[in-house]
Amino acid sequence: xxxxxxxxxxxxxxxxxxxxxxxxxxxxxxxxxxxxxxxxxxxxxxxxxxxxxxxxxxxxxxxxxxxxxxxxxxxxxxxxxxxxxxxxxxxxxxxxxxxxxxxxxxxxxxxxxx
Numbered sequence: 021x022x023x024x025x026x027x028x029x030x031x032x033x034x035x036x037x038x039x040x041x042x043x044x045x046x047x048x049x050x051x052x053x054x055x056x057x058x059x060x061x062x063x064x065x066x067x068x069x070x071x072x073x074x075x076x077x078x079x080x081x082x083x084x085x086x087x088x089x090x091x092x093x094x095x096x097x098x099x100x101x102x103x104x105x106x107x108x109x110x111x112x113x114x115x116x117x118x119x120x121x122x123x124x125x126x127x128x129x130x131x132x133x134x
Contacts (some may be wrong), residue, residue: 028109030114037110062133077103091118
């Protein structure tokens with residue numbers, strides 16, 4: 021499924037990375053604990069999180085994550101957007117809860133990392 025399709029499914033706003041919206045995503049991981057994200061060994065997964073700060077972007081950078089989806093209507097700071105752009109990532113934001121977002125994506129074919 022493309023990131024563009026994901027954004028449509030969860031009614032997400034694209035905050036950065038419009039050029040990458042046709043990239044495919046197979047897996048997703050939902051967490052607000054960045055230490056849990058760092059333990060994931062899967063490639064090509066998107067991060068679903070409510071943690072809207074620079075730490076989530078740095079964690080994604082270290083984990084080679086190319087798509088971050090902020091939930092619960094969280095807003096990204098300019099510093100977050102700048103760092104996402106530097107790293108060639110996509111940053112999305114939805115008003116949906118993490119549970120609803122994960123359920124929609126799972127039922128649409130996005131696989132969990134474990």
